[in-house]
Amino acid sequence: MYMYDEIDQSLVDERVIQFRDQVNRRMTGELSEDEFKPLRLMNGVYLQLHAYMLRVAIPYGTLSSEQMRKLAWIAKKYDRNYGHFTTRQNLQFNWPKLEDLPDILAELASVQMHALQTSGNCIRNVTADQFAGVAADEVVDPRIYAEIIRQWSTLHPEFTYLPRKFKIAVTGSEIDRAAVRFHDIGLIAKRNGAGELGFEVIIGGGLGRTPFVGPTIRDFLPERHLLSYLEAALRVYNQLGRRDNMYKARIKIQVHETGAETFTEMVEAEWAQIRDTAVDLAAGEKQRIADFFRPPRYRASADAEAQLRLQLRDDRNFARWVETNVAPHKVTGYRIANISLKPIGGIPGDASSEQMDAVAALADRFSFSEIRVTHEQNLVLPHVRADDLYALWQTLKSYDLDTPNLGEISDMIACPGMDYCALANARSIPVAQQISERFADLDRQHNIGELKLKISGCINACGHHHAGHIGILGVDRKGEEYYQITLGGSGAEDASVGDIVGPAFPYDKVVDAVETLVDTYLDIRTDGERFLDTYRRVGKTPFKEALYGTD
Amino acid sequence: MALIKNREITEDHWVRIDDESAVPAEGGAIVSIARWRKDRAVLAGRNAPIGVELESGDGPEVVADDIVRLDLIAVPFATFRDGRGYSTARLLRERYGFTGELRAVGNVLRDQLPLMERCGFDSFEYAGRTDAAKALKAFRDISAVYQTAADRRASAAALRNHPSKAFSNGTCG
Amino acid sequence: MSQQVLSANRLNDGLVVYLVADDTWSEDIEVSEVAGDEGSVNALLTRATQAVSDQKIVDLYLIEVAVVGGEIRPTKYREFIRATGPSVRADLSKQNYVPGADA
Numbered sequence: 001m002y003m004y005d006e007i008d009q010s011l012v013d014e015r016v017i018q019f020r021d022q023v024n025r026r027m028t029g030e031l032s033e034d035e036f037k038p039l040r041l042m043n044g045v046y047l048q049l050h051a052y053m054l055r056v057a058i059p060y061g062t063l064s065s066e067q068m069r070k071l072a073w074i075a076k077k078y079d080r081n082y083g084h085f086t087t088r089q090n091l092q093f094n095w096p097k098l099e100d101l102p103d104i105l106a107e108l109a110s111v112q113m114h115a116l117q118t119s120g121n122c123i124r125n126v127t128a129d130q131f132a133g134v135a136a137d138e139v140v141d142p143r144i145y146a147e148i149i150r151q152w153s154t155l156h157p158e159f160t161y162l163p164r165k166f167k168i169a170v171t172g173s174e175i176d177r178a179a180v181r182f183h184d185i186g187l188i189a190k191r192n193g194a195g196e197l198g199f200e201v202i203i204g205g206g207l208g209r210t211p212f213v214g215p216t217i218r219d220f221l222p223e224r225h226l227l228s229y230l231e232a233a234l235r236v237y238n239q240l241g242r243r244d245n246m247y248k249a250r251i252k253i254q255v256h257e258t259g260a261e262t263f264t265e266m267v268e269a270e271w272a273q274i275r276d277t278a279v280d281l282a283a284g285e286k287q288r289i290a291d292f293f294r295p296p297r298y299r300a301s302a303d304a305e306a307q308l309r310l311q312l313r314d315d316r317n318f319a320r321w322v323e324t325n326v327a328p329h330k331v332t333g334y335r336i337a338n339i340s341l342k343p344i345g346g347i348p349g350d351a352s353s354e355q356m357d358a359v360a361a362l363a364d365r366f367s368f369s370e371i372r373v374t375h376e377q378n379l380v381l382p383h384v385r386a387d388d389l390y391a392l393w394q395t396l397k398s399y400d401l402d403t404p405n406l407g408e409i410s411d412m413i414a415c416p417g418m419d420y421c422a423l424a425n426a427r428s429i430p431v432a433q434q435i436s437e438r439f440a441d442l443d444r445q446h447n448i449g450e451l452k453l454k455i456s457g458c459i460n461a462c463g464h465h466h467a468g469h470i471g472i473l474g475v476d477r478k479g480e481e482y483y484q485i486t487l488g489g490s491g492a493e494d495a496s497v498g499d500i501v502g503p504a505f506p507y508d509k510v511v512d513a514v515e516t517l518v519d520t521y522l523d524i525r526t527d528g529e530r531f532l533d534t535y536r537r538v539g540k541t542p543f544k545e546a547l548y549g550t551d
Numbered sequence: 552m553a554l555i556k557n558r559e560i561t562e563d564h565w566v567r568i569d570d571e572s573a574v575p576a577e578g579g580a581i582v583s584i585a586r587w588r589k590d591r592a593v594l595a596g597r598n599a600p601i602g603v604e605l606e607s608g609d610g611p612e613v614v615a616d617d618i619v620r621l622d623l624i625a626v627p628f629a630t631f632r633d634g635r636g637y638s639t640a641r642l643l644r645e646r647y648g649f650t651g652e653l654r655a656v657g658n659v660l661r662d663q664l665p666l667m668e669r670c671g672f673d674s675f676e677y678a679g680r681t682d683a684a685k686a687l688k689a690f691r692d693i694s695a696v697y698q699t700a701a702d703r704r705a706s707a708a709a710l711r712n713h714p715s716k717a718f719s720n721g722t723c724g
Numbered sequence: 725m726s727q728q729v730l731s732a733n734r735l736n737d738g739l740v741v742y743l744v745a746d747d748t749w750s751e752d753i754e755v756s757e758v759a760g761d762e763g764s765v766n767a768l769l770t771r772a773t774q775a776v777s778d779q780k781i782v783d784l785y786l787i788e789v790a791v792v793g794g795e796i797r798p799t800k801y802r803e804f805i806r807a808t809g810p811s812v813r814a815d816l817s818k819q820n821y822v823p824g825a826d827a
Contacts, residue, residue, distance in 0.1 A: 007707045011695045018692045022662065027735070029779045030681050038632060039662055047783060049806055052738035080816060097737040121632070151697045151707065157669035158641055158700065161634025238638045239610055273646065278699045278709075285708040347812055418802055419810040429812045479800060 020102035044115025060128035060146035061089035072356035123153035163241030163249035181495035204255030207461035232271035300333025349377035417457030424457035426474025426481035467491035553683035644671035671701030732784035
C-alpha cells in the first residue's frame with residue numbers, strides 16, 4: 001500500500017486546519033452557505049435529508065486494517081455506529097455534526113486518510129479494479145497509476161472549479177471490474193506490439209440522466225505520458241464545458257455534441273503543446289510510488305490446496321461460499337476472498353462498527369492487513385491462503401458476513417435513495433430488501449446464476465441502474481413511488497446501457513415484476529446462458545409480454 | 552474592495568475606463584476587450600500603461616497577438632464557481648508568455664486565492680467578506696503542491712527527487 | 725391555501741428542525757407552528773430568515789402538512805421520512821433513537 005511521506009502528511013494535516021477555519025467562518029457568518037457549500041463539498045461534506053453526510057475517500061478502494069479500525073471508531077464516536085460503502089469505493093457516515101467534522105477529518109488524517117474531492121465539481125477520488133495486484137489476468141497493478149492520478153488531481157489549481165464533477169477509473173485487466181466505460185475518463189492498461197506499457201483512453205462515458213458508453217479516443221497512450229494527456233483532456237473540458245446548464249455540463253455531453261473525432265483532435269492538439277513539459281512524472285518518482293505496491297511476502301504451504309479440498313468435501317455450506325465468493329489469485333496457494341455486504345434482507349453496503357472491526361482483525365490474521373472495497377459495495381480480503389479460508393469463513397459467519405451470493409441476484413447495488421438522500425425521488429433500500437427476501441433461497445439464486453441487479457432512487461443513477469442486467473429506477477409520480485425497469489445493461493467489459501422495458505410499476509408491484517422477469521429467463525435460457533446473454537439473444541419482447549401481456 | 556498584489560494589500564494605480572469615456576493620457580487604464588479591438592492603434596500608441604479586461608468565457612487567444620502590447624490583463628470570474636479563468640490564466644503565462652500584471656476580477660473570494668495564484672494571477676480585486684488582511688493567510692493554508700503550474704513552485708515529486716530543496720511553507724519560487 | 729410548516733436543517737448538527745411558535749426550532753414536527761393563510765406563512769418566513777442570518781439554520785423551506793386528529797403530518801412521503809427518520813432503520817427513528825446509546 002502507498003504510505004504518506006512528510007509532504008503527503010503535511011497536506012492532509014493543513015487541510016484539517018484550513019477546514020476548521022472554514023467551519024468557524026461559516027458559524028460566525030463570515031461565509032454564507034452559498035460560499036461555504038463548495039468548500040465543504042470538496043471535503044466530502046453534504047447536507048442530506050436528515051443530517052450532514054461525510055463521504056470519506058478510499059482511494060482506489062484500498063484500505064489497511066488500521067484505517068478500517070479508524071472508520072469503525074469514527075462511526076462509534078461521532079456517528080450512529082455504522083457506515084455505508086458506496087459504488088465509488090468510498091464510505092459514507094450519515095449523521096456527523098458539522099461542529100465535529102474538523103475533528104473527524106483530523107482522526108482520518110492520523111491514519112493517512114481524507115475526504116478530499118469526494119464531492120464538488122473537481123476531479124473526484126479515483127477508482128480502480130478491486131482485484132488490483134492479485135488478479136491473474138492483469139497487465140500491471142492499476143493502483144500505481146491511480147495513486148499517481150490521486151496526487152496529481154489533489155488540489156489541482158486549474159481543475160478545482162470544473163463545469164461538473166469528473167470521475168476517473170483505472171483497470172489493469174481486460175476483465176472490467178471497475179466499469180471504466182461509464183466514467184468521464186476510463187483507462188485500461190495494456191501492452192503494445194513492442195511490449196511497452198500504456199493505456200487505452202476512454203473519454204465521455206457516464207450514467208446519470210443521459211447515459212453513454214464511453215468511446216475510446218486513443219488506443220495506446222504510452223504510460224509515461226499519462227498525466228500530460230489527462231491534463232490536456234481536462235483543459236479542453238474546462239474551457240469548453242457549459243456553465244449555463246448543469247445537465248449538459250458533463251464531459252460525456254461535450255464529447256457527444258462535439259463528436260468523438262473532433263473532441264479527440266482538440267485533446268491531441270492541446271497534448272502536443274504540453275507532452276514534453278514537466279507535467280509528467282519523472283521516472284524516479286514513478287518508481288518510488290510503484291515500489292509501494294510490490295506484492296507481500298507470500299508463504300504458500302505445500303499442502304494448502306490439499307487441505308482446502310478436504311474442507312470443501314466435508315462442509316457443503318463452506319463449499320458453497322467458496323464457489324460464489326472466492327476468486328482465483330495470481331499466486332498458487334492463495335485466493336481472493338469476497339465479503340458480501342448484502343445479507344438477505346439487509347441494507348446493501350452498510351456495515352456496523354463491529355463488522356468493520358471484525359474485517360480489520362481478519363485482514364490482520366489472513367490478508368497481510370489489507371482490505372479492498374468494491375464498486376459493487378462489497379469488501380475483499382485480497383491475499384488469503386487456501387488453507388486459511390475455512391477459518392476465515394467461520395469467523396465471517398459469526399458477524400453475518402458470510403452470505404454466499406456474490407454476483408447473484410441478492411448481491412444488488414442500491415443507492416441510499418429517499419431514506420437518506422436529499423435528491424432522491426423514491427426509496428431504493430426497501431425495494432432491494434424485498435427482492436433479496438423474495439429470492440432468499442440460496443439454491444434458487446444459485447440456479448439463476450450471475451444476475452446484476454442495480455437500483456437507483458433517482459435519475460442521477462448512483463445505483464448504476466443503466467448498467468444492470470436488470471435495472472430499477474425510482475421515480476415520483478404525483479407523490480407516489482414508481483419504479484421503471486430496464487433490461488440488458490452491463491458495467492463490465494461488454495458495457496451497454498439497459499433498455500426501458502415498459503411502463504413503471506408501483507412500489508408494491510416491483511418485486512413481482514422482477515420475479516416475472518427472472519422466471520421468464522429461466523424458461524427460455526439455453527445451457528450456460530446468463531440472464532444478460534439470454535436478453536441479448538432474444539431481445540425485449542418475451543420479457544415485455546410476460547410483464548404486460550401481449551395486447 | 553481591496554486590491555491584493557503579490558500577497559500584499561496595495562493601492563490600485565489603475566483606473567477602469569468604460570467604453571463611452573475618453574481614455575486619459577496619463578496613468579494605467581483598463582479598457583474592455585471590445586474597446587481594445589476598436590481603438591487598438593490609439594490605445595497602444597499612448598505613452599502610459601494599458602490593460603484589457605476579458606469577458607467571461609474568453610480564452611487567451613483573444614489577446615494572443617497583443618501580449619507584448621499589454622501591461623495588464625484582467626480575467627473575470629462572473630461567479631467563483633466558474634473555473635474557466637484558471638485555464639485562461641495558465642495559458643497566458645505558460646503558453647503566451649505574458650509577463651505583465653494578471654488580475655483576477657469579479658467574484659474573487661478568500662478560499663480561491665491560492666488556486667488563482669498558482670495559475671499565474673499576481674493581483675486580485677478581492678471581493679470577499681473576510682477582512683482582506685486576514686484573507687492573505689489563505690496563500691499559506693497548504694504548503695505542499697502536487698503539480699507544476701504557472702507559479703513554478705516545486706511540486707512534491709520535484710522535492711522528493713531533490714531532497715536538498717527544503718520542503719517549506721507556501722513560498723513562491 | 726393548504727396548511728404549511730417551516731422546515732430547515734440546524735447549521736451546527738444538520739438535523740431536521742421545524743419552526744415553533746416561540747421562535748425556537750424543534751426536531752419534533754408535532755410542536756411546530758402551522759400556518760394556514762398567506763399572511764401567517766409570510767410571517768413564518770420572515771422570522772425564519774432571521775434565523776438564517778443568525779447562523780442557526782440552513783436550507784429552509786415550507787412543507788405542506790395535514791392536521792389529522794391533532795397530529796401534524798407532512799403530506800409528501802419525502803417529508804414524512806424527514807420528520808420520522810429512515811424507513812429502513814426503525815432503531816434510528818426520531819421516536820426510538822437515543823443518542824449515545826450505541827456508542
